[in-house]
Amino acid sequence: MWEKVKFTDVVKDVTGGNKKLNQDKYLEKGKYPIIDQGEKFIGGYFDDDLTVKVVKPVVVFGDHSKCIKYVDFDFILGADGVKVLEPCQKLDSKYLFHFLKTIKLPNVGYSRHFKFLKESIIPLPPFPIQEKIATILDKADELRRKDKDLQTKYNELAQAIFIDMFGDPVRNEKGWEVIKIGDLSNVSSGSTPSRSNDSFYVGNIPWVKTGEVRGTTILETDEKISEEALKSSSCRIYPKGSIIIAMYGQGKTRGQIGILGIDAATNQACAVISPSKKMNYAYLFELLKQNYEDLRSLGRGGNQPNLNAGLIKNYEIINPPLHLQEAFAKKIELINQLKAQSNAEKSEELFQSLLQKAFKGELVS
Known part of the structure; x- marks a missing residue:
């Protein structure tokens, strides 16, 4: 021991x-x-x-x-x-x-x-065992980082395809129609159930916070809420495919974009753009990632400027013909298939598994 x-x-x-x-x-x-x-x-x-x-x-x-x-x-x-x-x-x-x-x-x-x-x-443990554990975890971490770097390259490819097809979405040098997000879809936000009721946070409903909005598909959340929490707050469940915008938070959080890969509720700091037939959401997801700095600059307030649902509803974006948006989405689907074939998720799981075992004495003896 x-x-x-x-x-x-x-x-x-x-x-x-x-x-x-x-x-x-x-x-x-x-x-x-x-x-x-x-x-x-x-x-x-x-x-x-x-x-x-x-x-x-x-x-x-x-x-x-x-x-x-x-x-x-x-x-x-x-x-x-x-x-x-x-x-x-x-x-x-x-x-x-x-x-x-x-x-x-x-x-x-x-x-x-x-x-x-x-x-x-x-x-x-004895110092030599500490060194063995550190060496194993270093190697697993290196594998994880290499796979993560590959994911970054695929993301950069998606950005390059977007710019090639549509140009810079802020400057709009190609002269596309400009439309407000609120004219394309419903924009709303979630809520935080009372923290004083522990039963609100022992459910199975994924609940998204702004720290989980990082320019990726959201498949898991740190916390889950109960049906009781849903009924006792203004939370609602948003469908898979909804776009999430972080309205405020630490550091560079404000303006970050995510897309739900699951049905989930959110806290009040997340604006949610519900799916609409007026726009392809793979296109919208990439566009808003490209517009991060511009969207972030809309923040209002003192020491920590915030976005709000009204600002996002009135935010203007380029609106190319739907058939071009769908053509872009097909290319993104191919990239996503390549990303899925990489080992990023598996190497992350491996590292986390080794990390947990290491300090329980289950990795080396």
């Missing part, structure tokens, strides 16, 4: 004393890489030496974003909300990095999450 230790007994927060660089000072190129809590591994660069000196590899944790990064080189700390975690001598850095991926932290919005991370208990 492996020893189990408190997080705070084997991991030291060494963030203090290091100067953090505000995002408005980031450079695209420079002498020193910046590590922040964003999704990109390297957030930017800077020319002045403000670096954190790395003797032993560290784990960088996004206190707001919950991003986890393994860093084995000197770097500059970016913006706010970054924790630099240094493991003690009997804890392997890469083992810690993979272990932290298994921890299910609560969703508390743009609040701090490190306080929850510190409460975790770490299984601590």
Whole structure:
């Protein structure tokens, strides 16, 4: 049986004393890489030496974003909300990095999450076993990333086909008819059932939140609600094929697009464009992804601008003839078939399975 230790007994927060660089000072190129809590591994660069000196590899944790990064080189700390975690001598850095991926932290919005991370208990096998586990998980992670990169290439192909057929959808240099989304389909939003009633969140109805709207087909949700929750709120079930637009959320969430691959309900931060015979939805999905920055710029408000259903209803999009939209959709269907034949989903499942087994002592002994 492996020893189990408190997080705070084997991991030291060494963030203090290091100067953090505000995002408005980031450079695209420079002498020193910046590590922040964003999704990109390297957030930017800077020319002045403000670096954190790395003797032993560290784990960088996004206190707001919950991003986890393994860093084995000197770097500059970016913006706010970054924790630099240094493991003690009997804890392997890469083992810690993979272990932290298994921890299910609560969703508390743009609040701090490190306080929850510190409460975790770490299984601590002998150091050679830690290294074996880290090596196996590294290889599985590399396979996962390669398959994910292939998916990205297919997505880029879809974008290229769209531009070839329809041109830039914002500039509309081909002079297509322009129409409001609300004139093509119904636009509505969901709701959040009361969190004080636990029975509302033990059902089997998928419930989409904006964090799950990432420019892909939505096939699974973190939470599911009950029939009781549906009846006790303004939630409704939207059919497969509905387009989801994230109206607000952390970071780059506002303006993100998704398409339902399942019947599902949503929270109030998701705008839903219901299926309509007036437009092909494979076309609309790609168009709105192309229009992400333009759509995002419509946000209204102070510190955190938001979209709303009214803005989306009145948002104007190009409307080529339906037969061209359908021709585009057939090409996308072929690309999706190729994507389905790749191993991205299987390699993700493999990695997650190994991740769970590794820290239960079921991977190596």
